[in-house]
Amino acid sequence: MTEDEMKAIALSFPGAEEGTSYGQPSFKVNGKFFTRLRAEDRSLVLVDVSFDEREMLMEAEPQTFFFTSHYKDYPSVLARLDTLDPGSFRGFLERRFRKIAKKSVVKAWEAESRH
Secondary structure, rough: OHHHHHHHHOOOOOOOOOEEOOOOEEEEEEOEEEEEEOOOOOEEEEEEHHHHHOOOOOHOOOOOOOOOOOHOOOOOEEEEEOOOHHHHHHHHHHHHHHHHHHHHHHHHHHHHHHH
16 A cells, blocks of 8 residues: 555545554544554554454454554554555554544544445
8 A cells, every 4th residue: 555545545534533553644533543654664553453453463464463662551453554455554544444433433534334
């Protein structure tokens, strides 16, 4: 996935806003962390990923999914931008969006998505 594709997917969610974090693209929804790009390894920070799911992802796709010692105690995983499937990225963001967006926004988005 390219950086432009990543940005387009992240900004396709209602209320998603782009900013910067550590000098790199970062995204928020409803003022809450959505995802960000890490400069040091061109990976995306994906949150709300259980430890079990993280282990499964790293075993299934070690070329894409990993974590660093900083993230070991957080329910999150890092995904290399160059090998992350855009559909998978959208799926991770959908899950996060449902958790952090206002309920009315989620309902309207779901209704619109069905059409």
